[in-house]
Amino acid sequence: MHEVTPLSANWYHLSRYDFDLRLADGSWQRQTREAYDRGNGATILLYNRARRSVVLTRQFRLPAFLNGITSGQMIEAPAGLLDDDSPGDAIRREVAEETGYRIGDVEPVFDIFMSPGSVTERLHFFMAEYNPSDRPTNGGGADGENENIEVLEIGFERALAMVASGEIRDAKTILLLYHVRLRGIL
Numbered sequence: 001m002h003e004v005t006p007l008s009a010n011w012y013h014l015s016r017y018d019f020d021l022r023l024a025d026g027s028w029q030r031q032t033r034e035a036y037d038r039g040n041g042a043t044i045l046l047y048n049r050a051r052r053s054v055v056l057t058r059q060f061r062l063p064a065f066l067n068g069i070t071s072g073q074m075i076e077a078p079a080g081l082l083d084d085d086s087p088g089d090a091i092r093r094e095v096a097e098e099t100g101y102r103i104g105d106v107e108p109v110f111d112i113f114m115s116p117g118s119v120t121e122r123l124h125f126f127m128a129e130y131n132p133s134d135r136p137t138n139g140g141g142a143d144g145e146n147e148n149i150e151v152l153e154i155g156f157e158r159a160l161a162m163v164a165s166g167e168i169r170d171a172k173t174i175l176l177l178y179h180v181r182l183r184g185i186l
């Protein structure tokens, strides 16, 4: 690494990296790339076998609005940044803040890069069964964060149809829905 140049350190960190990459033939190539570091995150699919349903959220996402989604509204699995928590603790916190449900054990699925060409984040995926009656609050997002999150309980088949129709366009959400189908859970 030759040089790291901070380009923006406002909410998260965007930096330019000047570095040498060793190629397959053993030679070195100088490269310049920008990378956006917003920490790591966690996401979860809450499902209920008896109801054959899942819990998703709907919220305004500026990047979606900027790129062709007129309403800016995105339907997504609950998710959040880890901050200083472990992935398991972080996802339990996010589920409570965003959806209001209290959940027991969560099952890890994988932790993967969502945009490895530009974003450093590793996103930890989980699944858990939710109990419709174990919901101490209505969720909606953390107080003071202006999240304005709407909580949706949707039939699993309907959620898959929404992927096909383009009503669900969020990668983490689609991965989780397909994973649950692949595993034969719903």
Ligand SMILES: Nc1nc2c(ncn2[C@@H]2O[C@H](COP(=O)(O)OP(=O)(O)O[C@H]3O[C@H](CO)[C@@H](O)[C@H](O)[C@@H]3O)[C@@H](O)[C@H]2O)c(=O)[nH]1
Binding pocket: 011, 012, 040, 041, 042, 043, 079, 080, 081, 094, 121, 123, 145, 146, 147, 172
């Ligand atoms: N003021 C301000 N607030 C911001 C900014 N960027 C994010 N926030 C606020 O920071 C909070 C982040 O909420 P989380 O629930 O922790 O994260 P998230 O945005 O839902 O991110 C999740 O989804 C992403 C997209 O799929 C994932 O990339 C990420 O890992 C995580 O799972 C929200 O209240 C959001 O409004 C910013 O530039 N300025």
Ligand SMILES: [Mg+2]
Binding pocket: 078, 079, 080, 081, 094, 098
């Ligand atoms: Mg969130």
